[in-house]
Amino acid sequence: MKWLLFGLTLLAVCVFGLAVGQQWINPFDASGQDAVILWELRLPRLLTAFAVGGLLALAGAWFQVLLGNPLAEPYVLGVAGSASAGAVSGLMLMPDSAWVMSIGAFIGAWVGIVCVMFFSHLGANRMLLAGVVLAAFWSAVLALLLALLPEQGLFRAFSWMMGDLSHSDLPVSLLLLAWVVALVCGLLLSRSLDVLLLGERHAEALGIDVKRLRQRLLLLASAVTALAVTAAGTIGFVGLVIPHLMRLLFGSLHRAVLPASAIGGGVLLMLADSAARTVIAPAELPVGILTAIIGVPVFLFLLLRRPT
């Protein structure tokens, strides 16, 4: 029943996301100019939002288990910071290029991942500490770059840093393929992830090669984060809260949490992006602001309803 409602919500949000915008278009009766707007502008953007939201939520669920910390999220180990520094570096070097921020972000994200991989052999707590310190380092680098960035580039940089789906350079098909691959990989690891919830010692005693699992998980979660950041900048909140929300709704086992997060993250970002391009149309709000404005009350409401 829960899954049915979840599926219906997904469908409803898809239809809503297609219909709303600067002008209301009925997706079931669109022709001419409206059909072009609907299928060539709104649909790709909606699917991008779905894939990016799903990838962020998956990465969040993985980082939370990997680090044994429910406060972990995709950006906790500094990958977003290094990606942002990369994106702004690109903007400084080639301010007029359309792709330069995405390319810079992708390179920056992987520089951040390589840095984190040096600490993957440490236990969860020390790795988290290393990641937080690295994140602080990348924030400082980013602040330095922003201070040096010419004024005309600042708006583009800030807009990207707060999450922006309007200029996504990555093909939608690539993002959707990544969504599917990430979810399948996650499901293949789901039993091991469940066992890891018992802590590393218990997981090892139950036959899991924890060191190898942690490396795989770190690489997978980081790669997914890098792709999401490259596509849409840094969009907070989705990766932190959606996995928790899905655990409240579907329980703790990953064969349910992962598909629910992949879909739930997509739904939240589709909703937020629909609002972002509508609220102050024809201008747009950064979508990262709206993910928090929509998601926080929903999450707190569910938290309060659940018995302690």
Added chain:
Amino acid sequence: MSALLELEQIAVERGGSAVISDLSCSIHAGEITVVLGPNGAGKSSLLLAMAGLIPVTGRLELNGKILETYARAELSRQVAWQGSLPPTEFGLTVKQRLALAAADPAIDVEITATEMDVAALLSRPLGELSSGERQRVELAALMLRDTPVWLLDEPTAHLDLKHQIHCITMLKQQAEAGRAIVTVLHDIQQAMAIADFVILVDGKCAEGQGGTAYGEAADLLNSATLSELFDAPVVEQGDVLIADYGVTRE
């Protein structure tokens, strides 16, 4: 009868300093070996080493094969370890926790839960339970591990008297059924009730004196040895050994 676990001149380190040195012993099917010693002496580290969860120097064999050469999954089919209570942050329920312990997903965890008096807790998240209830869940999880060797770190910790007795009885039954059990205990009377063999760990290994002792329970469980081990008075009262608290009821 050949030993399931064979330890020969074992040394274990914790935090860079030796906690166990020069320990040799054999663990056989159907026997209970109790590990005794003061806090911080290295009892838990010894169990972790026997479970292959921390490195060890010396010769440690399981079924005649060096323990380190076992793949993690194969080792888990031979040795079960019950240690610290697992974290509760992610909302696992008792039923889910037990299902994760079961080697065979087809096993009905409810039967074991009933046997171990946790059936009423099955749908509750671990985080809502008391420490004693969580300990009972861990014992039920151990029951689902049908391995020849069980390693238990203070299985009666947090338990009320009824469940302490239940736990001790269950360990005795499991040993009689052929399982090899090594368990850390703090209660001398519990140790006397079930120990066939005893490993004493005095925690003075790093100081270059003392270390470990291994032998039959009948030889080592006496007031003089335990008083020295714990640096506390242990007296004989009839057939049992008890701690002398030095106070009496008026």
